[in-house]
Amino acid sequence: MSTLLVLSFAISYALGLQETASKLETLTFLPSEAGLVAVLAADGVVDYRIVQEQHPERRVILDVLGVANPLRHYYPSESHPFLERVLMYEYPEAANPNGTGPLARVIFELKREVDYSVSQKGHELYVTFTDHALLAESDHDIVPPTPEHAMASESRGDGENGENGDPLPESDLAATETLAVEEVADSIVPSNVSIEPDDVPLSLFFHASTADNMDYRLGREDVIEIRVFELDQLNRTVRISGDGSIELPLVGRLRASDMTAEEVAEEVASRLRDRYVQNPQVSIFILEFNSRKVSFLGAVQMPASYALVGQRRLLEILADAGSLTSAAGQTLYIFRQTEDGRSARLTVPLDQLLLHGDPRWNVVLMPGDVISVPPEAAIAISLLGALNSPGVHKLPVGDRATLLKAIALAGGLNERASKKIRIRRLENGKEIVIKVNLGDILSGKAPDLILQEGDVVVVNESFF
Known part of the structure; x- marks a missing residue:
């Protein structure tokens, strides 16, 4: 029996050591003459994927699955040879293909193309960047830092001592950065932003988000339920008035707008404590979110x-x-x-x-x-003749309103259809007829025709 208990404890202990991560904790950079190692540390074993892009030369995108991401964006110095910035995002569970919780997306944006590799060991992810331009400038062979080197650097305690307890060189201290939650720069904006009017600052839409705005702040027309333990006569459901206040018996009128539910509960408890109750226990529940x-x-x-x-x-x-x-x-x-x-x-x-x-x-x-x-602007096209679903069909405005797309919307040609098509169009009040050979378009000999509002497409029947 004791052997089974020991075995059970050993299995439980081993499983505990393999606990999966729930959030990212730090991002550490370990530089070298050959490039850079970025170390993402989590509170447990990490699961990740590399997101493939159509043009991946300037971005490395990692999705860390099932973890929250409290880290913010990071901007290195402008003199860094290839790293532009590191962007940090968190997506809800719906974006996680494994359905194991939120998804942390980490994007390394680069000034130019460099080689990289990604590896994982325990609670840490290692993204190793190798810059061949730096290698070419070096007079001696350089070994890029490996995950083991990175772990050795991390194990130096607070970053002030070397492997044998000796002080690190000052240059190493200046080059190594550990980015904790509160130390990373704030938000960024995409390129080619269009805001009207032109004099509106970008910060109106793109700004740093902090933990301060995470709690819901009450406002006018919100409905809250107030409960006071063992004082049922004070329990109330109230709507915050137009001036942002509420009124309660024994408490009087107090401001509730722009306060959290916890702050209002503290204010109610404070007023009751001053006059009537030695240790009031007040709880507030938000029933209707109407103001925000x-x-x-x-x-x-x-x-x-x-x-x-x-x-x-x-x-x-x-x-x-x-x-x-x-x-x-x-x-x-x-x-x-x-x-x-x-x-x-x-x-x-x-x-x-x-x-x-x-x-x-x-x-x-x-x-x-x-x-x-806004719904996509569309034009109405009439399709008649040897089609599977003739009638009036709508096509998007522009170069996507083509003849082939219109025929596809009409269910395609039926078995009696000819490849010769006539398009009737009004121009300057007069009807013109455009003759088209569908076979030439399908074979690439002629371009697909762009249709216009009110065009009538007639597909003739073939008698042979």
């Missing part, structure tokens, strides 16, 4: 107003709205009020946000934001 909302309009499945409970980003609210409809265009707009009362508009390219997954466009939303996804 964003509105989602346009081509989404469920256009509505959504509560901002804590910090929420664009993709989270888009998911609440049921994602985009098939009519959605290529652009999303966020309208936000400036300090002087004007309305500013940020243009978000949906292909960058959704297809390329650029997290810089996943902006933090603010109360009162209006998000609009």
Whole structure:
């Protein structure tokens, strides 16, 4: 029996040593003459994937699965030979393919292409960058730091002693950086940002997010439930008035707007303690979030107003709205009020946000934001003749409104269709007829024709 107990304890201990990570803790840089080693440390064993991009020369993207990411963006000195910046993001569990919790995305943006490799050992991920330009400048062979070297450097305690307790050279101390939560720089903006009016600062939409704005702050029209332990006569459900206050028996009128539920509970308890109750226990629950909302309009499945409970980003609210409809265009707009009362508009390219997954466009939303996804502008085309689904069909405006796309929307040609097609079009009040050989377009001998609003496409039947 004792042997079984010892074996059970050993198995439990071994499993405990392999506990999976729940959050990232630090990012450490270990430089060398050949490049750089970035060490991501977590509170447990990490699981990761490398995100493949269409043009990966300037970005290395790692997804650490199942972990929170409290680290912020990091900017090295401008003189660094190849590292531009390190971007830190956290996505909800819906973005994690394993469904094991949130997903931490770490993006290394580079000034130029360098070689890299990724390895994992225990609680740490090692991203080793090797710069061949630096190697070429060196007069001697350089061995890039390995994970073992990185671990040896980390094991030097507070970074002031070497392997044998000797002080490290001053140059090593200056070159090694450990980035804790509170030490990393704040937010960044993507390139080619379009904000109207032109004089609105970027900081209106792109700003640092801190833990201070994570707790929901009450506002006008919010409904809260107040409970006082063993004083049921004071229990109330109240709506915060237009002036931001609430009124309670024995307590009187007090301000609730712009305060958290915990702060209001402390104020109620303080007033009761001063006059009536020795040690009041006050709890406040938010029943309705009415004051801090964003509105989602346009081509989404469920256009509505959504509560901002804590910090929420664009993709989270888009998911609440049921994602985009098939009519959605290529652009999303966020309208936000400036300090002087004007309305500013940020243009978000949906292909960058959704297809390329650029997290810089996943902006933090603010109360009162209006998000609009205009439907894609379309033209109406009439398709007649030997088609499987003739009728009026809509095509997107521009170079995507082609003849082949219109035929596809009409279900394609039927078995009696000819390859000779006529397009009737009004120009300057007169009808013209454009004759097209579909076989030439399909074989690449002729370009696909761009259709216009009101065109009538007639597919003739073949009698042979």
